[in-house]
Amino acid sequence: ETGVTQTPRHLVMGMTNKKSLKCEQHLGHNAMYWYKQSAKKPLELMFVYSLEERVENNSVPSRFSPECPNSSHLFLHLHTLQPEDSALYLCASSRGTSGRQGDTQYFGPGTRLTVL
Amino acid sequence: GDSVTQMEGPVTLSEEAFLTINCTYTATGYPSLFWYVQYPGEGLQLLLKATKADDKGSNKGFEATYRKETTSFHLEKGSVQVSDSAVYFCALRISAGGTSYGKLTFGQGTILTVHP
Numbered sequence: 767e768t769g770v771t772q773t774p775r776h777l778v779m780g781m782t783n784k785k786s787l788k789c790e791q792h793l794g795h796n797a798m799y800w801y802k803q804s805a806k807k808p809l810e811l812m813f814v815y816s817l818e819e820r821v822e823n824n825s826v827p828s829r830f831s832p833e834c835p836n837s838s839h840l841f842l843h844l845h846t847l848q849p850e851d852s853a854l855y856l857c858a859s860s861r862g863t864s865g866r867q868g869d870t871q872y873f874g875p876g877t878r879l880t881v882l
Numbered sequence: 883g884d885s886v887t888q889m890e891g892p893v894t895l896s897e898e899a900f901l902t903i904n905c906t907y908t909a910t911g912y913p914s915l916f917w918y919v920q921y922p923g924e925g926l927q928l929l930l931k932a933t934k935a936d937d938k939g940s941n942k943g944f945e946a947t948y949r950k951e952t953t954s955f956h957l958e959k960g961s962v963q964v965s966d967s968a969v970y971f972c973a974l975r976i977s978a979g980g981t982s983y984g985k986l987t988f989g990q991g992t993i994l995t996v997h998p
Contacts, residue, residue: 772925808886809926809971809988822985856925869975870916871986873926 769793770874772857778880779847787842787877789857797863798840799871800832803854815840816863847881854878884909888972888989895962895996903957903992905946905972913974915939915948915955920969920991929957929970962996969993 770791779785791798800812814822815834829851831843840857858871889904907913914933918926930939935950944959955972972989 770925806990808990811985858926870928870931872928873918875923875925 770857770859770872772855772874772877774877775875776878776880778882779844780882781847781849783847784843784845786844787855787857787879789840789842789874791838791840791857791859791872791874793859793872795859795861795872796837797860797869798834798837799858799860800840800842801856801858801873803856803876805853809856812842814863821863844879847879849881852879852881884913884974884976884985884987886972886974886987886989888970888992891991892993892995895994897964897996897998898961899996901957901959901962901966901994903970903972903994905955905957905989907953907955907972907974909953909974909976911976913976915946916973916975916986917944917946917955917957918971918973918988920971922968926971962994964996964998967994967996 773788797816799814802810802812811824812826813832818834818837829846833841854876856876857874860869860871862869886907916931917929919929920926929944930941932939932948935948938947946955946957948955969991971991973986975986
């Protein structure tokens with residue numbers, strides 16, 4: 767599935783840096799998601815946006831700041847991260863957020879983040 | 883709360899062997915069930931899904947049947963190939979009601995390695 771793209775694919779940053787992750791979906795979906803995938807842990811949902819409005823913030827620290835300027839683009843702004851924030855960050859999109867049959871989530875390839 | 887439990891990995895098989903990856907769930911409502919696959923260096927791809935009891939999802943030779951009586955959604959394939967080596971995630975999603983949305987809950991993932 768190439769409908770969801772993420773850039774950059776790899777990112778190395780220091781704890782004092784500010785960087786942003788970008789996600790773009792070409793599927794005409796209305797909902798977008800950020801997930802964190804750490805080693806040996808289940809995928810953790812971070813944020814959900816529906817029609818550019820944030821509908822879920824899953825107790826994520828404020829050093830992660832999402833932005834959804836339109837239904838096709840989603841950003842994750844990063845600042846003063848910690849080494850334990852190193853992980854694969856996955857973006858996903860779906861037609862809606864209701865969980866009905868047509869709301870399957872489609873994932874991007876992820877950004878591998880390393881915090882030094 | 884809702885949860886998904888997968889069999890512990892890693893699973894190592896020879897080519898053409900039979901594959902079963904067990905998945906059981908607990909849910910407060912009537913979930914849709916999914917299997918996602920993550921190939922090395924890539925994001926998650928939807929492998930198959932089932933939206934109601936007794937439904938069978940199938941794709942690329944993989945099958946899983948939604949068993950409400952045993953709250954299970956085991957993944958099977960009759961003859962695995964080296965190219966099936968990946969991490970497999972079982973997931974559930976409850977249809978949203980009221981102000982909630984259909985949160986996707988993942989299992990911890992099972993690593994499958996297939997040798998020639």
